[in-house]
Amino acid sequence: MHIRRTKDFKAGLIFIFFGIASAVFSAGYQIGTSAKMGPGYFPFALGGVLTVLGLVVSLGSLSRGEGTRKARSFRVKPVVLVLSSVVLFGLLLRPFGLVFSTVILIIVSSMASDEFKKKEAILNAFVLLAIVLIVFVYFLKFQIPLLPSLLVGRI
Amino acid sequence: MELVSNLALGFQTAISPLNLFYCFLGVLIGTLIGVLPGIGPVQTIAILLPATFALPPVTALIMLAGIYYGAQYGGSTTSILVNVPGEASSVVTCMDGYQMALQGRAGAALTIAALGSFFAGCFATLLLAVLAIPLSELAFKFGPAEYFSLMVFGLIGSIVFASGSVIKAVGMVVLGLILGMVGTDITSGTQRFSFGIPELADGLGFVPLAMGLFGISEIIKSLERREKREVLKSKIMGFWMSKKEIKAAAPAVVRGTLTGSLLGILPGGGVILASFISYMLEKKISRDPQSFGKGNIRGVASPESANNAASQTCFVPLLTLGIPSNVILAMMAGAMIIHGIQPGPRVISSNPSLFWGVIVSMWVGNLMLVILNLPLIGIWVKLLSVPYRLLYPAILLFCCIGIYSVNNNTFDIGLTALFGLLGYTFAKLECEPAPLILGFVLGPMMEENLRRGMLLSRGDPSIFFTRPLSLAFLLMALAMLIVIALPAIRRKREDAFREEGEKS
Amino acid sequence: MRSIISKWVGMVVIAAVVVFLSVSLGSAQEIKGPIKIIVPYPAGGGSDVLARLIADKLKDSLSQTVIVENKPGAGGRIGTEYAKGQPADGSSMLFVNPALFVVSPMVYSKLSYDPDKDFNPLSQINTYEFVLSVPGSSSIKDVKGLMEWMKKNPKQANYGSPAAGSLPHFFGLMISKYAGVEMVHAPYSGSAPLVTALIGAQIPMAVDVFDTHIQHHPDKIRILATAGASRKHPDIPTFKELGYKDIEGVGWNGIVVPSKTPKPVIDKLNQAVVKAIKMPDVTQKIQQMGSDVTGTTAEEFGNILKHDREKWGPIIKASGFKAD
Numbered sequence: 001m002h003i004r005r006t007k008d009f010k011a012g013l014i015f016i017f018f019g020i021a022s023a024v025f026s027a028g029y030q031i032g033t034s035a036k037m038g039p040g041y042f043p044f045a046l047g048g049v050l051t052v053l054g055l056v057v058s059l060g061s062l063s064r065g066e067g068t069r070k071a072r073s074f075r076v077k078p079v080v081l082v083l084s085s086v087v088l089f090g091l092l093l094r095p096f097g098l099v100f101s102t103v104i105l106i107i108v109s110s111m112a113s114d115e116f117k118k119k120e121a122i123l124n125a126f127v128l129l130a131i132v133l134i135v136f137v138y139f140l141k142f143q144i145p146l147l148p149s150l151l152v153g154r155i
Numbered sequence: 156m157e158l159v160s161n162l163a164l165g166f167q168t169a170i171s172p173l174n175l176f177y178c179f180l181g182v183l184i185g186t187l188i189g190v191l192p193g194i195g196p197v198q199t200i201a202i203l204l205p206a207t208f209a210l211p212p213v214t215a216l217i218m219l220a221g222i223y224y225g226a227q228y229g230g231s232t233t234s235i236l237v238n239v240p241g242e243a244s245s246v247v248t249c250m251d252g253y254q255m256a257l258q259g260r261a262g263a264a265l266t267i268a269a270l271g272s273f274f275a276g277c278f279a280t281l282l283l284a285v286l287a288i289p290l291s292e293l294a295f296k297f298g299p300a301e302y303f304s305l306m307v308f309g310l311i312g313s314i315v316f317a318s319g320s321v322i323k324a325v326g327m328v329v330l331g332l333i334l335g336m337v338g339t340d341i342t343s344g345t346q347r348f349s350f351g352i353p354e355l356a357d358g359l360g361f362v363p364l365a366m367g368l369f370g371i372s373e374i375i376k377s378l379e380r381r382e383k384r385e386v387l388k389s390k391i392m393g394f395w396m397s398k399k400e401i402k403a404a405a406p407a408v409v410r411g412t413l414t415g416s417l418l419g420i421l422p423g424g425g426v427i428l429a430s431f432i433s434y435m436l437e438k439k440i441s442r443d444p445q446s447f448g449k450g451n452i453r454g455v456a457s458p459e460s461a462n463n464a465a466s467q468t469c470f471v472p473l474l475t476l477g478i479p480s481n482v483i484l485a486m487m488a489g490a491m492i493i494h495g496i497q498p499g500p501r502v503i504s505s506n507p508s509l510f511w512g513v514i515v516s517m518w519v520g521n522l523m524l525v526i527l528n529l530p531l532i533g534i535w536v537k538l539l540s541v542p543y544r545l546l547y548p549a550i551l552l553f554c555c556i557g558i559y560s561v562n563n564n565t566f567d568i569g570l571t572a573l574f575g576l577l578g579y580t581f582a583k584l585e586c587e588p589a590p591l592i593l594g595f596v597l598g599p600m601m602e603e604n605l606r607r608g609m610l611l612s613r614g615d616p617s618i619f620f621t622r623p624l625s626l627a628f629l630l631m632a633l634a635m636l637i638v639i640a641l642p643a644i645r646r647k648r649e650d651a652f653r654e655e656g657e658k659s
Numbered sequence: 660m661r662s663i664i665s666k667w668v669g670m671v672v673i674a675a676v677v678v679f680l681s682v683s684l685g686s687a688q689e690i691k692g693p694i695k696i697i698v699p700y701p702a703g704g705g706s707d708v709l710a711r712l713i714a715d716k717l718k719d720s721l722s723q724t725v726i727v728e729n730k731p732g733a734g735g736r737i738g739t740e741y742a743k744g745q746p747a748d749g750s751s752m753l754f755v756n757p758a759l760f761v762v763s764p765m766v767y768s769k770l771s772y773d774p775d776k777d778f779n780p781l782s783q784i785n786t787y788e789f790v791l792s793v794p795g796s797s798s799i800k801d802v803k804g805l806m807e808w809m810k811k812n813p814k815q816a817n818y819g820s821p822a823a824g825s826l827p828h829f830f831g832l833m834i835s836k837y838a839g840v841e842m843v844h845a846p847y848s849g850s851a852p853l854v855t856a857l858i859g860a861q862i863p864m865a866v867d868v869f870d871t872h873i874q875h876h877p878d879k880i881r882i883l884a885t886a887g888a889s890r891k892h893p894d895i896p897t898f899k900e901l902g903y904k905d906i907e908g909v910g911w912n913g914i915v916v917p918s919k920t921p922k923p924v925i926d927k928l929n930q931a932v933v934k935a936i937k938m939p940d941v942t943q944k945i946q947q948m949g950s951d952v953t954g955t956t957a958e959e960f961g962n963i964l965k966h967d968r969e970k971w972g973p974i975i976k977a978s979g980f981k982a983d
Contacts, residue, residue: 008323106548140199493944
């Protein structure tokens with residue numbers, strides 16, 4: 001199968017997934033009439049439209065194929081490391097504070113690069129930490145927990 | 156000659172050393188937060204608001220306004236350099252601005268963004284001074300039918316953003332519309348698609364969505380391929396625009412300014428809408444629409460002028476009627492109240508120095524911004540020579556902190572990661588995110604006004620066709636649909652002819 | 660003569676008792692700072708502005724750091740849920756209104772807090788009246804005229820409110836019941852777009868709070884009646900004096916504390932808060948916002964909550980409104 005076609009096919013599947021999900025959940029809300037539309041009316045209709053669009057895209061990809069563009073190589077490492085560095089930051093910010101979670105974010109996300117150097121990443125983490133503390137905490141006065149909440153309670 | 160004396164009063168107020176200083180501080184902070192991805196004027200003004208209570212009211216407003224339009228100035232910077240929109244209204248700038256940067260024209264893109272913004276700022280200020288009161292009437296002409304038809308026009312136009320498959324672009328618009336439905340439904344008060352999560356009750360945040368779809372997915376894509384970044388480093392050419400570029404950009408700036416000035420007055424998504432619609436128009440009237448999305452300078456000039464013009468004219472309803480048209484202006488209205496000034500139609504007569512002082516300060520602020528920003532361009536472009544392996548963790552960090560500070564919750568950070576994954580997947584499948592973003596912005600307003608219109612007319616859809624302004628928008632939408640469809644049809648026919656020819 | 664003397668004696672005795680009590684409580688119930696007033700809405704909004712005015716005065720009278728903490732989201736429910744878990748030692752107060760403490764418990768099947776179990780009332784701060792208005796360009800001049808017009812044009816009897824599920828929404832239903840006309844409710848996303856639509860005559864009438872409409876009265880918006888007990892503006896009648904006895908609609912802001920906060924602490928905070936809002940400069944600013952200072956005791960505020968639920972409960976139930 002041509003790559004272009006599988007791309008369209010998958011994109012169509014995503015549309016169908018969201019379309020059906022939207023329609024199914026909206027059916028649980030009040031649909032109403034066109035004069036007095038309920039909260040389900042619009043998303044239900046949109047879900048239907050998106051499902052149809054998804055079908056057209058997917059089926060269209062099966063019937064006619066054109067072009068054989070190479071698929072870009074898919075690599076797991078950047079996806080996983082970049083996303084998990086962000087998620088980790090979110091999870092750690094409240095309990096452990098900005099200082100700790102900043103260092104984790106920088107180091108984990110740096111590992112996603114092919115040119116990762118341990119020392120450089122750690123240095124980068126501390127430089128950025130200093131910038132963040134000066135700009136956001138000192139200058140703009142953002143309300144962000146800085147240190148682990150347990151520690152703060154004890155002092 | 157009343158105008159002259161009013162402007163004189165405004166100048167007197169705006170150039171007092173105290174106001175001048177806070178105006179500068181405001182635009183400086185604005186530029187800074189505009190440049191930093193994820194951190195926008197909403198959270199900054201919310202945080203700094205209490206600090207301004209100690210200032211005289213006019214000074215406080217001058218500074219807050221400076222932060223707001225300063226952020227529109229700075230917002231384009233990261234869009235152009237690293238494809239991460241610094242501001243909601245700079246999403247559009249990513250499309251051609253980043254492409255220009257990849258071609259080594261980052262300097263030119265930043266220059267036209269700054270100059271276009273300056274022109275737009277000057278024009279919008281003048282417009283405010285001369286026509287603020289008559290312009291405020293424009294908002295009254297917009298009932299549900301007009302808003303709905305404007306949204307239809309915007310959505311049809313959003314297909315123009317697609318440089319690839321039209322049908323996939325339509326799918327992305329519809330997906331954006333659906334994502335926009337998450338949260339509390341305005342018309343019924345019901346929670347939709349929130350699954351009992353209180354953080355979803357206000358809907359998906361624009362910032363996590365835009366940061367995820369553009370910023371995070373771009374970082375992952377860049378990490379996959381090494382060669383692109385070398386291009387960036389090796390080919391940074393002059394900062395100034397070529398003659399050809401100036402000739403192309405100048406009329407685009409003017410068109411963007413006009414579009415932005417008008418759309419800014421409408422309550423709601425004025426500023427974001429302004430940049431999207433001006434880009435759409437620019438691409439549509441271009442003789443060479445194919446070059447958009449591939450580094451056309453007009454695709455930077457027009458939306459950047461539009462969003463700056465709109466961020467100034469959106470003050471019209473607040474200053475003339477006391478009606479804030481977005482969250483930021485609502486906070487400024489709060490600042491006025493705390494200073495004992497009730498925002499409303501009487502401000503012009505009861506506090507003329509405040510009214511005219513703020514307006515003139517906008518022009519002064521724009522002047523400061525252009526002086527501040529032009530020399531900065533050199534520094535920004537140099538930033539590109541920082542190795543990417545050091546740059547992208549910093550972008551991620553600023554995004555995360557900014558997103559957290561919008562609502563002080565970490566849920567949005569997780570959401571950003573999710574949208575990053577979605578954006579990356581879409582990029583792999585050649586689905587463009589811009590139509591989705593526009594659908595997301597317009598969807599809730601479109602639904603709200605459709606339902607309100609149908610409620611008020613008791614189910615009679617003719618209101619959308621019988622009101623002249625509404626009809627005009629619908630006809631424009633239809634015209635646009637035909638213009639979009641025609642080339643596709645012609646191409647099909649040409650293909651058919653070619654096949655005929657080949658056969659014979 | 661005797662009555663005056665006895666009055667004097669009585670007042671001195673009361674004053675002595677009050678002074679004694681406050682001094683003794685003050686020494687016994689030192690509130691540990693910093694004290695925070697949690698505002699479940701963004702900075703710069705009406706609640707936030709009020710809270711900051713009060714916080715500024717509390718600083719001096721309690722000689723503690725008093726900060727305003729904004730916890731916006733989900734129409735105030737996120738901040739309220741957050742507040743219920745805060746220490747109940749007087750260091751946390753929460754800013755509330757009828758949407759959070761009267762309407763939400765009735766329209767959510769699952770609510771993350773219980774207004775009665777999780778919180779104790781501290782004081783009602785101020786009240787603001789609802790108004791019924793028509794566009795300035797409208798031919799309708801008074802409530803009677805409006806009622807007649809609705810009878811003649813029942814298909815155009817639409818009213819706007821600042822939000823679905825807000826008290827003005829239900830206040831409109833109250834009027835609808837009186838008028839005997841089924842008025843269709845068109846909710847807006849806040850007062851700003853509602854006022855714009857009303858001035859532009861996109862809707863024939865609207866229910867909102869007094870201060871958002873009075874600045875446009877009588878040119879661009881005509882307020883037909885206010886919904887308080889007495890006149891708010893010399894030229895605008897109340898529903899009561901027009902003969903609509905049961906049509907009364909008043910919103911408010913108040914302060915509550917987490918439920919385990921000790922009584923003496925509540926009393927001390929109540930005194931400080933009431934003192935703060937009764938200071939002339941604060942009172943003046945609150946009045947500029949178009950609302951009236953109340954500053955009730957904790958018990959009175961509790962009764963107001965109870966009264967409001969009894970009053971609005973049947974209307975909300977009858978409307979069939981559900982938020983989830």
